[in-house]
Amino acid sequence: MIVVKLGGSVASNVRRILSVLSSTGRDILIVPGGWIFADQIRRLNVKDEQAHWMAILAMEQFGYYISSFGVETIKPKDFEDIEFEGIKVLLPYELILRNDELPHSWDVTSDSIAIWIASKLGIDNVVKLTNVDGIILNDRVVERIRASQLIGIQTCLDKYAPKLMVECGMDTFICNGLFANRVKDYITKGRAKGTLVEGR
Ligand SMILES: Nc1ncnc2c1ncn2[C@@H]1O[C@H](COP(=O)(O)OP(=O)(O)OP(=O)(O)O)[C@@H](O)[C@H]1O
Numbered sequence: 001m002i003v004v005k006l007g008g009s010v011a012s013n014v015r016r017i018l019s020v021l022s023s024t025g026r027d028i029l030i031v032p033g034g035w036i037f038a039d040q041i042r043r044l045n046v047k048d049e050q051a052h053w054m055a056i057l058a059m060e061q062f063g064y065y066i067s068s069f070g071v072e073t074i075k076p077k078d079f080e081d082i083e084f085e086g087i088k089v090l091l092p093y094e095l096i097l098r099n100d101e102l103p104h105s106w107d108v109t110s111d112s113i114a115i116w117i118a119s120k121l122g123i124d125n126v127v128k129l130t131n132v133d134g135i136i137l138n139d140r141v142v143e144r145i146r147a148s149q150l151i152g153i154q155t156c157l158d159k160y161a162p163k164l165m166v167e168c169g170m171d172t173f174i175c176n177g178l179f180a181n182r183v184k185d186y187i188t189k190g191r192a193k194g195t196l197v198e199g200r
């Protein structure tokens with residue numbers, strides 16, 4: 001199974017992304033970002049504890065949006081329930097409520113959640129689809145970098161993700177979802193334009 005974190009930043013290209021993912025013939029679990037729904041919550045200045053659950057519900061909202069393009073959702077209660085063929089969109093609220101292991105803070109968003117879920121499923125890499133060509137450092141897209149080097153550095157990953165990747169030995173491939181052929185290349189050929197962040 002492949003875990004693909006689909007960011008709200010590429011919401012405009014969801015139809016094409018789904019069609020390309022489906023053409024790979026692989027089993028793919030889509031973990032939605034929080035998109036505009038999470039941004040709304042950020043503006044409210046709610047306490048971290050409540051904002052955490054509100055933001056996970058924001059992921060569910062974007063999940064239903066993705067699903068409206070013709071892919072089914074799954075709402076597992078536990079990791080053992082995540083078993084399927086084809087492409088599914090994860091609605092993560094119930095799963096996280098029952099497996100409440102991540103810190104309740106804005107440092108932890110859907111990137112960390114996707115990494116944590118992949119790790120729980122015994123998968124060692126995540127694909128993050130976002131609206132940039134990869135991790136940009138000193139105005140250049142980096143081809144590969146160790147997750148440990150990104151701890152404390154602002155990138156398109158959330159703040160907690162690099163640390164979590166080191167802890168659970170997870171790689172993340174950052175890929176521009178506005179050019180959907182790249183994710184196809186990565187899945188089918190193991191190589192594509194983007195950044196490989198190595199936690200393994
Ligand atoms: N060093 C960096 N390298 C790459 N992108 C960066 C960096 N610093 C900040 N960013 C910003 O991160 C943005 C992508 O992250 P953002 O959280 O906006 O979207 P997403 O993670 O795809 O979606 P969602 O928030 O719904 O999960 C890019 O548009 C880019 O401007």
Ligand SMILES: [Mg+2]
Nearest residue numbers: 007033109156
């Ligand atoms: Mg984000």
